[in-house]
Amino acid sequence: VASLGRRRKQILPFHPNGDGTFTIGLALEDREFLGDLPRQMKALIESDDEASTRRLFPPAYHREADGEREEEYRRYMREEILISKTAAMEMIREKVDGETLTTEEMMAWMSAINDIRLVLGTQLDVYEGFDIEDLDADDPRLPGMAAYGWLSGLLELIVARLSGADADDPFADRVAPGEAAFTEGFEDGDLDLEDL
Amino acid sequence: MLNVPSAAPAEIVESDTETVVINDRPWKVIVWNDPINLMSYVTLVIQQLFGYPKAKAEKLMLDVHTKGRAIVNSAPREQAELDVFRLHEKGLWATMEQDE
Numbered sequence: 001v002a003s004l005g006r007r008r009k010q011i012l013p014f015h016p017n018g019d020g021t022f023t024i025g026l027a028l029e030d031r032e033f034l035g036d037l038p039r040q041m042k043a044l045i046e047s048d049d050e051a052s053t054r055r056l057f058p059p060a061y062h063r064e065a066d067g068e069r070e071e072e073y074r075r076y077m078r079e080e081i082l083i084s085k086t087a088a089m090e091m092i093r094e095k096v097d098g099e100t101l102t103t104e105e106m107m108a109w110m111s112a113i114n115d116i117r118l119v120l121g122t123q124l125d126v127y128e129g130f131d132i133e134d135l136d137a138d139d140p141r142l143p144g145m146a147a148y149g150w151l152s153g154l155l156e157l158i159v160a161r162l163s164g165a166d167a168d169d170p171f172a173d174r175v176a177p178g179e180a181a182f183t184e185g186f187e188d189g190d191l192d193l194e195d196l
Numbered sequence: 197m198l199n200v201p202s203a204a205p206a207e208i209v210e211s212d213t214e215t216v217v218i219n220d221r222p223w224k225v226i227v228w229n230d231p232i233n234l235m236s237y238v239t240l241v242i243q244q245l246f247g248y249p250k251a252k253a254e255k256l257m258l259d260v261h262t263k264g265r266a267i268v269n270s271a272p273r274e275q276a277e278l279d280v281f282r283l284h285e286k287g288l289w290a291t292m293e294q295d296e
Contacts, residue, residue, distance in 0.1 A: 121232035
């Protein structure tokens with residue numbers, strides 16, 4: 001992973017404007033990539049790919065004795081959760097080519113990006129302390145992992161902005177938006193969530 | 197397939213108890229550790245959903261990270277279920293259980 005040294009001088013994405021809005025500031029190719037993910041997520045959810053999407057709909061009642069309540073929860077709440085997640089995902093599609101995001105819009109982006117990470121992380125079987133550098137150069141999971149790392153950097157940045165933290169330094173050792181690890185992983189073609 | 201946390205304690209069913217009692221003990225809202233959700237994200241979500249100060253949210257997040265789970269709220273069933281729902285909306289791995 002390349003150092004962020006050359007990037008520090010630039011203005012990072014989601015720069016706060018001081019009036020509750022944030023300048024998106026993503027490169028064109030990053031916007032194209034991000035903007036296509038809502039469509040892929042929708043297709044995955046509609047295809048009932050339980051293996052990929054189970055982390056989006058966890059159980060509420062984990063005890064066996066509460067099985068009936070869990071059934072009821074799924075019956076009524078799964079749809080509500082889906083509506084809420086779809087609305088957040090739509091916000092990416094709607095604003096991905098724009099200039100700025102309001103705080104509320106950026107919170108929707110935050111949820112949606114996290115949902116994409118949940119699906120990708122599940123598909124790629126991400127474990128605690130995972131490091132992309134552990135993968136061999138010809139590992140088929142590399143493009144997915146690169147995207148996962150990029151989305152993680154993006155999310156970390158959004159969380160920092162929404163927490164009001166200074167976002168200059170905390171990312172020095174992470175894969176950040178637009179970094180080499182992302183684009184290099186994509187030389188062989190675009191990520192396809194349905195294909196992982 | 198339900199994604200049941202493996203660390204969850206098994207439910208002990210006392211079959212010899214025939215009396216039906218109205219059980220109004222509070223429900224614990226639990227957030228479980230998972231390898232995907234970022235520490236900073238979990239902290240912010242707990243802070244926003246429960247209105248906790250950052251230090252408290254951070255402590256709960258660290259409990260999740262190091263101990264595998266943390267109780268983020270204790271409430272009557274309807275409220276606890278709403279909490280779990282809002283945590284699910286945000287992608288956290290949350291479940292609920294009643295005090296024994």
